Amino acid sequence: MFKLAKKLVIILLPIAIYFAAFVYFEPYNYFGIKQSEYNGDSAIVRVRNYNADPADVIIVGDSRMAHFDMELVESLVGEKVGNLAFGGASFNEAMDLLEYALDVNPDVHTVYCEASFYTLNESYFKDRMSSIKTIAENPLAYMLNFNYNIEMLSNVRWVLQGVENVATPHHEEWTHEDYYYEDGTKRPYRRNLEEYALEKIYPVCDGYRLDTADVERYIDLAKLCRARGIKLYTVMPPVDQSLIDLVVEPMGIGEHIETFINEVSPYTEVLNFEYNETNFFSEDLYYDGLHLDVYSGLPIYTEMLFGR
Numbered sequence: 001m002f003k004l005a006k007k008l009v010i011i012l013l014p015i016a017i018y019f020a021a022f023v024y025f026e027p028y029n030y031f032g033i034k035q036s037e038y039n040g041d042s043a044i045v046r047v048r049n050y051n052a053d054p055a056d057v058i059i060v061g062d063s064r065m066a067h068f069d070m071e072l073v074e075s076l077v078g079e080k081v082g083n084l085a086f087g088g089a090s091f092n093e094a095m096d097l098l099e100y101a102l103d104v105n106p107d108v109h110t111v112y113c114e115a116s117f118y119t120l121n122e123s124y125f126k127d128r129m130s131s132i133k134t135i136a137e138n139p140l141a142y143m144l145n146f147n148y149n150i151e152m153l154s155n156v157r158w159v160l161q162g163v164e165n166v167a168t169p170h171h172e173e174w175t176h177e178d179y180y181y182e183d184g185t186k187r188p189y190r191r192n193l194e195e196y197a198l199e200k201i202y203p204v205c206d207g208y209r210l211d212t213a214d215v216e217r218y219i220d221l222a223k224l225c226r227a228r229g230i231k232l233y234t235v236m237p238p239v240d241q242s243l244i245d246l247v248v249e250p251m252g253i254g255e256h257i258e259t260f261i262n263e264v265s266p267y268t269e270v271l272n273f274e275y276n277e278t279n280f281f282s283e284d285l286y287y288d289g290l291h292l293d294v295y296s297g298l299p300i301y302t303e304m305l306f307g308r
Helices: 002-025 043-052 070-077 091-104 129-137 139-144 146-160 191-205 212-227 241-248 253-264 298-306
Strands: 057-060 081-083 110-114 231-236 269-272
Touching (some): 043 129, 057 091, 070 081, 070 298, 091 129, 091 212, 139 146, 191 241, 212 231, 212 253, 241 253, 253 269
Parallel strands (some): 057 081, 231 269
């Protein structure tokens, strides 16, 4: 018996050491044992945190709703706010998160749900909610997930190299060359804004079609919220003029956005900062065409959205 136990210890000890290292070095503070909270927008951790401490006001959407200063948001709203938005979320995933939050907390009374020309595109469909829910609720599933093990090992490397692994904010210091061509002529748009519109967003929107199935599902959710006495704000975040001029208008996407607004407006209050006649933000307040600079533009937008 002693020999068998010794063999088991020899076999299991490396596994135990590895899992202990995983818990210590995993970058998202999934287990909540580290002094500082993870400052990124991991869907797994956000769902897990919401399960542990549900809020009655929630935010769902992609990275444009994920990076608010939540202390500022809560000071403006006047109560705790749960942010379930995460980078890269599709519109159907935002609705998945909304349904999930309503199941977890029947006392939700206010929802800020993002919609955008970018995420309303029929081809921009992702389906990760079942995986997110499983991993958020099952620590073993998290520890056995291949991708998170790779991230843990990368974090070990960063720690050994003395590199701090923190979420990269949407902020940059721009130079003269970003605004002017080599001959001194002023660019119509800051260089990275034009490149972002033409190289990143335009290809994704090629062959644009409004996802009517998602729109119908959203209207059903809006009706559900109304029946439960929940105030649903449909938030269309601001985009830089370069995206309007180089992507939205040339592709005729504006018509689809107007259709969406007209169809959902009877059931939800639409806060349209995206495609309208008022340009709320100058290009200096943007990091790229979709994301406001976290230090200059995002605080202004936060005040406008939640300080109503």
